[in-house]
Amino acid sequence: MNWIRVHLMMQLDSFALDAAFSAPPVGVTALFGPSGSGKTTLLRCIAGLERAQGWLRVHGEPWQDEKTFMPVHMRPLGYVFQEASLFPHLSVRANLEYGLKRIPLSERKVPLEQVVEWLGLSRLIDRKNPALLSGGERQRVAIGRALLTSPRILLMDEPLSALDSNSKQEILPYLERLHRELNIPMLYVSHAMDEVTRLADHLVLLDKGKVLASGALGETLARLDLPTAHFDDAGAVIEAAVAQQDEKYHLTRLDFAGGFLWAGKVDQPFGTRVRARVLARDVSIATQAPQGSSINNILNARIEEILDEGPDKVIVRMKVGDSQTLLSRITRRSRDHLCLVAGMYVCAQVKSVALMA
Amino acid sequence: METGLNPEDIQAVWLTLKLASVTTVLLLLIATPLAWWLSHSRKWYKGLVSAVVALPLVLPPTVLGFYLLLVMGPQGLVGELTSALNLGRLPFSFAGLVIGSVVFSLPFAVQPIQNAFEAMGPRPLEVAATLRANAWDRFVSVALPLARPGFLTATILAFAHTVGEFGVVLMLGGNIPGETRVLSVAIYSHVEAMEYGAAHLLAGGMVLFSFLVLLGLYFAGGKLGGVSK
Numbered sequence: 332m333n334w335i336r337v338h339l340m341m342q343l344d345s346f347a348l349d350a351a352f353s354a355p356p357v358g359v360t361a362l363f364g365p366s367g368s369g370k371t372t373l374l375r376c377i378a379g380l381e382r383a384q385g386w387l388r389v390h391g392e393p394w395q396d397e398k399t400f401m402p403v404h405m406r407p408l409g410y411v412f413q414e415a416s417l418f419p420h421l422s423v424r425a426n427l428e429y430g431l432k433r434i435p436l437s438e439r440k441v442p443l444e445q446v447v448e449w450l451g452l453s454r455l456i457d458r459k460n461p462a463l464l465s466g467g468e469r470q471r472v473a474i475g476r477a478l479l480t481s482p483r484i485l486l487m488d489e490p491l492s493a494l495d496s497n498s499k500q501e502i503l504p505y506l507e508r509l510h511r512e513l514n515i516p517m518l519y520v521s522h523a524m525d526e527v528t529r530l531a532d533h534l535v536l537l538d539k540g541k542v543l544a545s546g547a548l549g550e551t552l553a554r555l556d557l558p559t560a561h562f563d564d565a566g567a568v569i570e571a572a573v574a575q576q577d578e579k580y581h582l583t584r585l586d587f588a589g590g591f592l593w594a595g596k597v598d599q600p601f602g603t604r605v606r607a608r609v610l611a612r613d614v615s616i617a618t619q620a621p622q623g624s625s626i627n628n629i630l631n632a633r634i635e636e637i638l639d640e641g642p643d644k645v646i647v648r649m650k651v652g653d654s655q656t657l658l659s660r661i662t663r664r665s666r667d668h669l670c671l672v673a674g675m676y677v678c679a680q681v682k683s684v685a686l687m688a
Numbered sequence: 689m690e691t692g693l694n695p696e697d698i699q700a701v702w703l704t705l706k707l708a709s710v711t712t713v714l715l716l717l718i719a720t721p722l723a724w725w726l727s728h729s730r731k732w733y734k735g736l737v738s739a740v741v742a743l744p745l746v747l748p749p750t751v752l753g754f755y756l757l758l759v760m761g762p763q764g765l766v767g768e769l770t771s772a773l774n775l776g777r778l779p780f781s782f783a784g785l786v787i788g789s790v791v792f793s794l795p796f797a798v799q800p801i802q803n804a805f806e807a808m809g810p811r812p813l814e815v816a817a818t819l820r821a822n823a824w825d826r827f828v829s830v831a832l833p834l835a836r837p838g839f840l841t842a843t844i845l846a847f848a849h850t851v852g853e854f855g856v857v858l859m860l861g862g863n864i865p866g867e868t869r870v871l872s873v874a875i876y877s878h879v880e881a882m883e884y885g886a887a888h889l890l891a892g893g894m895v896l897f898s899f900l901v902l903l904g905l906y907f908a909g910g911k912l913g914g915v916s917k
Contacts, residue, residue: 380814403817404825410818416811420833429829430819480820 333391335360335484335516339376341383348372348383348540354533356390359510359517361527361548363559364537370520371413373537374488377518378410379403389484407438409477409515411487415469417461423472424456430480440481449512450475450505467498471505478513485509485517491526506530524559528552528568528608529687553656555638555648560658565646566610567657568687573603582627585684589652593627594684606687611646613682614659618669620678628681632657634673637666647671649679657681693889699866700874700890707782707870708850711789712797715846716839718790719797723838724827726798727805745795753859756788760860780862785870788856796845804838805831841905848901852894 338351348369354360362370376383379394380403386396389408394401409430417426427446431439447453450471461469470490477485490506491499503526510517510530521527527534527548534551536543536559544557549568552559559565571585571592583597585607597605620629632649635656640646645666647659657679671677693701726738744752760778761767770778778784812834816826832839854872861868863877871890878887 378818380817402822403814404820404822408818410815412811412815414811416815418812418815418830418834420836429816429821433820433825476819 333388335390335518336388337373337377337385339373339383339385339387339395341372341376341381343369343372343540346539348376350537350540350542352535352542352545354516354518354535354545356516357514358532359519359530360533360535361531362518362520362535362537363524363527363531364522366522368522368537369540370522370537371488374486374518374520378408378486379406380410407480407483409480409482409485411470411474411477411485411490413489414493415466415473417464417469417472417476419460419462421461423452423458423461423464426461426472427452427456427476427479430476434480438481441478443479446475446478449478449508465498466494467501470494470498470502474505474509478509478515482515485513485515487517487519489520489522492521492523503529524562524564528566529606549656553648553658555636555646560611560638560646560648561640563612564610565658565660566608566613567655569607569609569655569684571605571607573597573599573601573605575601587652587655589650589655590630592630592681592684594686597686608685608687609657609681610683610685611658611660614657615680615682616647616649616659616661616665616669616671617678617680618671618675621680624680626680626682628684630657630679630681632677632679634671634675634677636673637671639663649677651679694886696865696869697874697886697890700869700871701893703782703866703869704851704871707785707789708847710786711793711850712843712847714786714790715793715797716843719794719801719842719846723798723801723805724831726802741798742795744792749792749853749855750859752792753788753856756784756791756856757859760784760787779860780864780868782861782867785857785861785868788860789850789853792853792856793846793849796849797842800838800841800845801835802838804835807838808834844901844905848898851897 334356335354339348341348346369350369350373362373364370372381375381377387379401382400387394393399394406418429421429427443431443447456452471452475455464455468455472458464461472464472474490491502494502507530519530531548533546534548535545536551536557544551544554551557553567554560569587569592571587573583574586574591575584576596577584581596582593585592585594585605592607594607599605630651632651634647634649636648638646640660643662644660645663647661649657649659651657659679722741726734757779758764759766762771767778770776778787808831812830813826816830821829852872854876857868857870857873863869863873871894875887875890878890
C-alpha cells in the first residue's frame with residue numbers, strides 16, 4: 332500500500348509553511364494544531380488550491396513535484412470546506428450530481444443511492460433551494476457531493492467548525508459511519524481535540540507551519556514531549572471491544588489489550604469495536620491496591636515517564652499491559668509522597684471513561 | 689402643427705432600437721471577458737485598464753465623439769485601416785454609430801458584470817474545481833449563472849444608455865435619415881424646427897421607456913449601484 336507522502340513549502344504572512352509528513356492510505360489522518368498553525372493552508376496546497384513548492388504523492392501518483400503540478404480538477408480528491416458552499420443556483424440533487432456527472436462512468440464507484448443512505452439525505456434530495464437547509468444538512472449534502480466523485484482521498488477542512496453544537500452532534504455519527512464503511516483515506520483538519528480523538532487513527536501535529544509529530548493517534552497523544560499531553564483535556568485513547576453487559580447495574584465491560592474497563596452501558600452487541608477516552612485528570616495513582624474504593628476501574632500499570640507540568644502538577648505516562656498507554660495528572664506533592672519514579676508498578680484508578688462511539 | 693408620428697420618426701425609432709440591440713449584443717461579448725479579467729487579474733496595469741474603461745462615464749459625450757471622429761476619419765488610424773480594407777467610411781454611417789455607442793456604453797456593461805464576478809468570491813469556483821470542473825466548465829456552469837443579476841443589469845443599462853445617447857451620435861453620425869438619425873437627434877431636430885408636438889410624442893415615449901426600464905430593473909432585483917455615475 333502506498334502512503335500519502337507530502338513535503339510542501341510556502342511563505343505565509345507571519346511564518347513559513349514547511350510541512351513534511353506521511354499518512355497511511357487507510358483511515359482518518361487528523362491535521363491538528365492551534366488556529367493559525369497553517370493546517371488549512373496545507374490542506375489547500377494538497378488539493379492544489381494553493382501553489383506551494385515541494386512535492387506530493389498520493390497512492391504512488393505524483394500530484395506535484397519539480398516538473399508537475401496537477402491542476403485541482405485533475406486530482407481524484409473530494410474536498411469538504413468549512414462552510415458547506417453549496418451552489419445556490421442549483422437544487423440539492425443538482426448539487427449532489429455536479430461532480431458525479433463530471434467523472435467517467437467507469438470511475439463511478441460510489442452510487443448516489445449509497446451516499447443518500449449513508450448521509451441520511453433521502454428527505455433533502457428533492458429540495459429545490461439549498462439555502463433553506465439547516466447548517467448541518469447543508470454540510471451533509473456537501474460531504475455527499477464530494478463523495479460522489481468517487482475520490483481516492485477525502486480532504487476535510489474543519490467541516491464541523493462552522494456549525495453549532497447540535498448540528499455537530501448530528502453530523503459526527505455520519506462521519507464515524509463513513510470512517511467505518513468507506514474505504515477512502517481522509518485528511519481531516521481540526522483544532523478540536525474531541526473531534527480528533529473521535530475520528531482519527533493517525534495524527535499529524537502542526538505548529539507555525541511545521542510538523543511537530545506524526546504517528547498513530549494513541550501513541551502520539553501519549554507523548555509527553557508534545558503540547559497535546561499538556562492540554563487540560565489530555566488523555567489516552569483506548570481501542571476496545573464490548574465484552575460483557577451488566578444489566579443489573581447498567582454497565583458494559585470493555586476489553587482492550589492489557590485489561591478491561593467498566594463503562595456506562597453501551598447498547599452494542601458483543602464484540603463491537605468502540606473507542607474510549609480516559610482523560611489524564613480522571614486517573615489517580617495508588618501504590619497498593621486500594622481497599623473499599625468506589626472506583627470501578629483499577630488497572631495495574633507501570634510508570635514510564637513523569638514530567639513536571641508547572642509548579643504544582645506532574646503528568647505521568649504509564650503502560651497497561653504491553654501496548655496500552657495511560658496518562659495521569661497528579662500533584663507534585665503526591666508524586667513525592669508516594670515516591671513515584673519511572674519503572675514502578677502502581678495501580679491506576681480510572682474515575683471516568685468517555686465513550687467516543 | 690402636426691401631431692402623430694411621421695414615417696421619418698418611425699424610421700428613427702426603429703433605427704434607435706436596432707442600434708441599441710446591436711450595441712448591447714456586442715457589448716456583452718466584449719464586456720464579459722473584460723469584466724472577468726478585471727475581477728481576477730493581479731497585474732499592475734489592471735488599474736490603468738479600469739480607468740480607461742470608466743473614462744466614458746466622466747467624459748462629455750462631445751469630447752468622446754470628437755476623438756472617435758478623428759480616429760475613424762480618413763486621416764485617423766482606424767479610418768486608414770478601413771479604407772485600406774475597402775470597408776468604406778465609418779463616420780456618418782450606422783457602423784460608425786455602433787462603434788461609438790459601444791465605446792460610450794462600455795462601463796455600463798463592464799461594471800455590473802465585474803461587480804457580480806467579484807461578489808461571488810473565489811469559493812464557488814474552488815468548489816467546482818474540486819468537483820472535477822475545468823476552467824471553462826467552471827465559468828459556464830458556476831460563474832455565469834451566479835453572475836446573472838449582473839448580466840441583467842448590464843443588458844438593460846447598455847440598451848437604455850444607447851437609446852438615450854445624443855452627443856456622440858451628433859458628432860459622429862450627424863442626422864442622416866435611415867442611417868444615423870436616431871431618436872434623440874430626431875427630437876432635437878423637431879425642437880429646432882419648432883415642431884413641439886412631434887418632439888413631445890418622441891420625448892414622452894422616451895420618458896415612459898426609461899421609466900419602464902428602471903421599473904424592470906428594480907423588480908428583477910438587479911442593483912443600480914453597480915454603476916457609479
